[in-house]
Amino acid sequence: MSRLTAMFALLQQKNRAALIPFITAGDPSLTATVPLMHALVESGADAIELGMPFSDPMADGPSIQRASERALGRGVKLRMVLEWVREFRHSNQQTPVILMGYLNPLEAMGMATFAELAAEVGVDGVIVVDLTPEEGREESALLKACGVDPIFLLAPTSGAARVQTVRELGSGFVYYVSLRGITGAAQSDWPEVLKRVGELRQALALPVAIGFGIRDAGTVARVAQGADAVVVGSALVEQLADCRDDQTAVQVAKIFIQGLADAVQKPRSIQ
Amino acid sequence: MDKYELPDAMGHYGPYGGRFVAETLIPALDELNQAYQEAQADPEFRAELHSELRQFVGRPNPLYHAERISRRLGGAQIYLKREDLNHTGAHKINNAVGQALLARRMGKKRIIAETGAGQHGVATATVATRYGMECLVYMGEEDIQRQSSNVFRMRLLGAQVAAVTSGTRTLKDALNEALRDWVTHVDNTFYVIGTVAGPHPYPAMVRDFHRVIGDEARAQCLELTGRLPDVCVACVGGGSNAIGLFYPFINDQSVRLIGVEAGGLGLSTGQHAAPLTSGRPGVLHGNRTYLMEDEDGQILPTHSISAGLDYPGVGPEHAYLKDIGRAEYVVATDQEALQAFHELCRTEGIIPALETAHALAHAFAIAPGMRSDQTIIVNLSGRGDKDIHTVAALEGIHL
Ligand SMILES: Cc1ncc(COP(=O)(O)O)c(C=O)c1O
Numbered sequence: 001m002s003r004l005t006a007m008f009a010l011l012q013q014k015n016r017a018a019l020i021p022f023i024t025a026g027d028p029s030l031t032a033t034v035p036l037m038h039a040l041v042e043s044g045a046d047a048i049e050l051g052m053p054f055s056d057p058m059a060d061g062p063s064i065q066r067a068s069e070r071a072l073g074r075g076v077k078l079r080m081v082l083e084w085v086r087e088f089r090h091s092n093q094q095t096p097v098i099l100m101g102y103l104n105p106l107e108a109m110g111m112a113t114f115a116e117l118a119a120e121v122g123v124d125g126v127i128v129v130d131l132t133p134e135e136g137r138e139e140s141a142l143l144k145a146c147g148v149d150p151i152f153l154l155a156p157t158s159g160a161a162r163v164q165t166v167r168e169l170g171s172g173f174v175y176y177v178s179l180r181g182i183t184g185a186a187q188s189d190w191p192e193v194l195k196r197v198g199e200l201r202q203a204l205a206l207p208v209a210i211g212f213g214i215r216d217a218g219t220v221a222r223v224a225q226g227a228d229a230v231v232v233g234s235a236l237v238e239q240l241a242d243c244r245d246d247q248t249a250v251q252v253a254k255i256f257i258q259g260l261a262d263a264v265q266k267p268r269s270i271q
Numbered sequence: 272m273d274k275y276e277l278p279d280a281m282g283h284y285g286p287y288g289g290r291f292v293a294e295t296l297i298p299a300l301d302e303l304n305q306a307y308q309e310a311q312a313d314p315e316f317r318a319e320l321h322s323e324l325r326q327f328v329g330r331p332n333p334l335y336h337a338e339r340i341s342r343r344l345g346g347a348q349i350y351l352k353r354e355d356l357n358h359t360g361a362h363k364i365n366n367a368v369g370q371a372l373l374a375r376r377m378g379k380k381r382i383i384a385e386t387g388a389g390q391h392g393v394a395t396a397t398v399a400t401r402y403g404m405e406c407l408v409y410m411g412e413e414d415i416q417r418q419s420s421n422v423f424r425m426r427l428l429g430a431q432v433a434a435v436t437s438g439t440r441t442l443k444d445a446l447n448e449a450l451r452d453w454v455t456h457v458d459n460t461f462y463v464i465g466t467v468a469g470p471h472p473y474p475a476m477v478r479d480f481h482r483v484i485g486d487e488a489r490a491q492c493l494e495l496t497g498r499l500p501d502v503c504v505a506c507v508g509g510g511s512n513a514i515g516l517f518y519p520f521i522n523d524q525s526v527r528l529i530g531v532e533a534g535g536l537g538l539s540t541g542q543h544a545a546p547l548t549s550g551r552p553g554v555l556h557g558n559r560t561y562l563m564e565d566e567d568g569q570i571l572p573t574h575s576i577s578a579g580l581d582y583p584g585v586g587p588e589h590a591y592l593k594d595i596g597r598a599e600y601v602v603a604t605d606q607e608a609l610q611a612f613h614e615l616c617r618t619e620g621i622i623p624a625l626e627t628a629h630a631l632a633h634a635f636a637i638a639p640g641m642r643s644d645q646t647i648i649v650n651l652s653g654r655g656d657k658d659i660h661t662v663a664a665l666e667g668i669h670l
Binding site for chain 1: 281289290291292293294295296297298299437438443444447450451454455456457458553554555556557562564566567568569570
């Protein structure tokens with residue numbers, strides 16, 4: 001059983017949602033990423049989403065854009081990101097790690113090589129923001145063949161036919177983008193989001209994570225009532241941006257995630 | 272070659288093109304494609320577009336025989352397709368009018384655009400005003416400084432200009448920012464992309480709105496010379512003026528099609544904007560095409576003296592035409608373009624855009640090696656008024 005499947009099975013028993021923080025690999029420093037990953041787990045993260053920096057992150061808002069720019073400025077490369085996952089796995093074999101990024105750096109490495117390396121270092125799923133299921137059939141197959149889940153996005157604008165395609169090609173879970181917009185923007189119509197996610201959970205036969213626009217414990221608690229996972233990105237990335245050293249970053253991350261972890265503990269009102 | 276009919280239904284030109292965008296935009300692209308297909312098939316839409324191009328843009332523009340420079344070069348006859356005489360001074364307005372009419376047909380009240388040199392921004396601001404729509408133009412901070420007169424023109428026309436401060440602060444980042452805006456306001460906003468890049472259907476749609484350049488040039492050339500041209504030359508930034516000229520000639524195998532990229536300080540310096548000549552295939556801004564990228568797949572900063580060519584990608588159809596050998600792609604450096612710029616000013620009394628000067632430089636280079644009964648058509652994509660500050664500064668003159 002994959003780490004993602006095991007995690008969702010366990011949480012299904014507890015009837016609660018997973019908390020998945022997002023950090024950009026290599027920010028706020030090259031040495032911070034692995035300690036940060038451990039700190040996130042220690043303070044209550046159920047899985048980790050690790051951003052692979054790209055020069056042109058067109059779906060990201062200013063916070064994650066700047067984090068990407070800073071990371072690239074420090075010389076972060078895809079191979080380094082994969083090695084950090086390997087290092088994390090030395091002392092953590094349970095927590096799922098999902099990589100999130102854009103297609104071009106993966107293609108520069110070669111999709112087959114990337115899929116093999118990702119599997120080898122212990123990556124569980126990959127989200128490629130600009131790779132839609134239609135264009136990504138071959139890439140999904142390569143990832144699946146290596147035991148890595150290709151995770152697709154669905155949006156408020158996605159119609160029934162697209163939901164069907166994602167059901168066929170995706171695995172692991174589906175990432176529901178809670179708003180029309182980029183990362184870091186604000187969402188206010190949570191009842192509508194939760195209603196849509198409820199429908200998707202029925203239609204997909206895959207767990208559904210909600211991300212984009214979730215910034216605080218109150219929202220996490222609310223979203224956790226209707227989803228299989230809650231992703232928090234920009235709010236954490238912003239806090240880390242200002243940290244002067246790795247120790248501070250680890251402390252800041254711990255405090256931030258502890259503040260959210262309680263919010264997913266309450267059992268869901270729905271199954 | 273069989274009759275050329277691309278892209279396919281998914282927007283592919285061989286391995287290039289397609290749709291590589293965030294999921295949120297896919298339904299909007301479907302809606303756009305649908306609306307565009309319907310508009311294309313609607314005689315009323317076509318008649319309105321035709322009328323706007325005549326009455327507002329000033330088409331058809333001449334195919335001008337540049338006799339003095341042809342004589343001086345002592346080879347092929349050079350004909351200039353005078354897109355610089357269009358309203359707003361460049362080819363960009365052909366596409367802006369087309370997309371704005373489509374936006375109106377789709378009931379969108381707000382239009383956004385990205386711009387590099389500012390020509391597309393000015394064209395979009397112009398048509399937005401003409402059709403009574405709100406207009407926001409994204410422009411890199413660096414380009415805002417390089418092309419300040421166009422920024423002022425856009426503001427005079429009532430558009431808002433937003434400075435983009437991310438990444439390299441040039442055209443590619445303006446495109447990223449416009450895509451972010453579109454994702455956020457997808458319900459009420461129409462994104463007028465300014466070149467043959469972006470996700471399907473943009474490359475095909477923008478090409479179709481610009482093919483009027485080649486359609487006119489082909490007929491004018493037959494009328495003036497009694498035969499087809501031997502060579503068509505155009506500069507290539509994203510590739511819209513080039514594809515507009517080339518497309519109607521694609522099935523005319525005897526016509527050489529040559530695209531000229533920005534060689535900047537020289538290919539060996541890395542300071543250029545020539546993805547077709549020196550890049551490799553990758554994915555950026557919604558399509559697969561040739562890109563300037565490093566070995567890790569990060570997009571490289573580009574350099575060109577002309578802001579309109581300063582872009583690390585190129586339309587996917589050019590990538591395909593290169594691979595199948597139907598079109599050739601070469602470079603002209605900043606210096607070569609500047610020289611051609613001055614030469615045209617002094618010989619023909621026409622101040623070309625610095626973008627256009629790249630095409631001129633190549634035409635001037637190959638003309639002497641051709642016979643005097645042969646013909647080169649150069650797409651004179653824009654006028655150079657916007658560039659006089661840049662050229663003056665190079666001569667140490669502050670205007
Ligand atoms: C006059 C002129 N020519 C050419 C270009 C380059 O664009 P494209 O390659 O899409 O024609 C521009 C872009 O701003 C321009 O203003």
